């Protein structure tokens with residue numbers, strides 16, 4: 001059992017009030033709150049270790065480098081990468097996907113080649129491929145979903161052709177909560193000798209992810225959605241793939257030798273990390289990983305699953321409430337609408353009760369079109385949320401419904 005009250009003590013923001021009401025923070029899929037351990041790491045490093053990393057001969061620079069590279073090691077262990085060379089630090093999932101779309105597109109895709117994505121992708125796993133399509137004339141194929149919000153696996157298999165070069169699919173939908181069968185998706189792609197990028201923005205914060213067990217070729221995620229700081233993310237890539245990809249940006253750090261005639265690039269993972277990295281952020285990310293590991297990823301998953309089950313049951317009992325996303329395997333996200341109440345009105349009125357939910361298209365407009373809606377209200381949970389908070393949400397929705 002996890003001691004939720006003890007965990008809540010680590011998050012000072014959860015003690016605050018909004019409009020005179022205790023804050024109930026249900027916008028965790030957008031970003032999670034940060035525990036003291038993470039915030040204090042940022043202050044401590046600036047106060048006592050701050051120096052630019054790599055190549056510094058002086059004490060502070062070496063200490064800062066050790067912390068930064070130690071964090072890479074921590075990330076590598078957390079997702080069970082084979083080596084630290086496979087862990088590229090980026091600004092977040094969005095940059096990780098853009099990096100791959102650019103570099104993979106440059107090296108391995110020609111006009112007429114195809115990438116497979118799905119109906120439930122976040123814009124950050126759609127638009128980079130559209131930019132590549134505009135630049136190189138590639139085609140985007142889309143895996144359809146059923147009414148429950150599950151991928152149609154038979155249709156997926158049919159999308160492969162001689163021209164398929166990459167599959168890029170989300171592990172967990174940020175709107176529907178669907179946990180996709182990524183191991184199976186990867187196996188099928190590999191049968192066609194096609195590599196796979198998994199968008200792990202909504203999975204790594206909530207479950208144990210083992211990139212080797214999944215056999216993912218690339219895996220992207222963001223620190224800020226898993227109790228870590230903003231501005232840091234990861235692109236995991238198998239070494240044999242990363243080795244063959246060209247750099248994404250040029251500058252310091254990513255080179256081995258520069259002359260005006262010819263420049264050679266640094267080894268992995270530095271080839272993809274131009275400029276001064278956010279070494280303060282990576283240390284804080286490592287603290288967030290420690291924090292999650294200390295609670296236990298299995299325990300976090302079980303707790304959040306039960307909380308989501310409870311919330312689903314309570315919400316479903318509300319007259320006129322429709323849930324979008326009823327997949328058999330679901331993460332801790334619930335999207336809903338009530339009667340003909342606009343999602344924006346519901347969100348605004350819940351906010352007045354101290355309840356932070358997200359409203360709108362959740363950066364997944366094609367998915368909204370699939371369901372014929374403009375947006376939803378979304379409640380998404382983290383390990384510090386409680387059933388009592390879900391009860392307040394339920395009462396809040398009922399109260400707002402009565403007003404219309």
Ligand code: PLP
Nearest residue numbers: 092093094122124174199201222
């Ligand atoms: N992919 C999914 C599934 C997401 O939910 C998000 C953010 O909500 C992203 C990608 C983009 O993440 P970031 O804004 O941290 O780059």
